[in-house]
Amino acid sequence: MGFKEQCYDLLKKVPQGKVTTYKALADALGTKAYRAVGNAMNKNPDAPRIPCHRVINANGALGGYAHGLKRKISLLKSEGIQIQNNRINLDQYGFDFQ
DNA sequence: CGGTTGACCAAGT
DNA sequence: GACTTGGCCAACC
Numbered sequence: 001m002g003f004k005e006q007c008y009d010l011l012k013k014v015p016q017g018k019v020t021t022y023k024a025l026a027d028a029l030g031t032k033a034y035r036a037v038g039n040a041m042n043k044n045p046d047a048p049r050i051p052c053h054r055v056i057n058a059n060g061a062l063g064g065y066a067h068g069l070k071r072k073i074s075l076l077k078s079e080g081i082q083i084q085n086n087r088i089n090l091d092q093y094g095f096d097f098q
Numbered sequence: 099c100g101g102t103t104g105a106c107c108a109a110g111t
Numbered sequence: 112g113a114c115t116t117g118g119c120c121a122a123c124c
Contacts, residue, residue, distance in 0.1 A: 003121060022106055026120090034106040036121040042105055043122085057106070064105030072105095 003033070004040040008050045010097070016051075017080045018095035019088055023058040028097045034058075042066055054079075060087045 001009075010028055014020050022037045029037075041052045042064070053075040057063045062083075065072035073083060081093050 026106085031120075032107090032118090033120040035104060035119065036106090038105040039103085039121060040105095052105085055105075059107085062105090066105075069105095 003029075003036060004043065007037055007040040008044065008047075011050060011052070011055065013097065014051065014054045014095050017093070019054045019056050019076070019081065019090070019093050020095050020097070021056055021058045021090070022063065024094075024096060025055065038063070056088055056090075060090050062086055062088070 006029055007025055010025055011020070022034045022041075025037045026032060026034045037055075041055055044050050044052060053065060053072045055063065062069055062072065076083060076088070081088060
């Protein structure tokens with residue numbers, strides 16, 4: 001299993017209605033490859049089984065999405081996540097893999 | 099095997 | 112608040 005697969009596996013643990021960050025994912029994997037995590041997400045566009053849209057920047061900004069941020073925002077909103085000024089409140093919606 | 103590219107991050111100015 | 116800098120690491124060429 002490669003690095004990317006580990007990212008996806010971990011990402012699948014994030015429940016609907018919550019988000020995580022590239023930093024949190026890398027941290028949970030025991031690496032500092034924050035950027036590599038972003039690359040991994042980018043390679044799996046809207047793969048049906050991987051909720052890439054629940055991954056945002058460590059500062060609460062949205063980050064990116066292979067198929068357009070609008071799509072990402074729509075998905076997040078449909079899960080009940082409120083977005084204000086292109087930002088998400090991590091204290092409220094963040095998931096830290098406990 | 100070096101060099102470049104990111105959906106990054108933290109600290110400094 | 113906004114830039115800039117240096118560092119990080121997998122994937123690709």
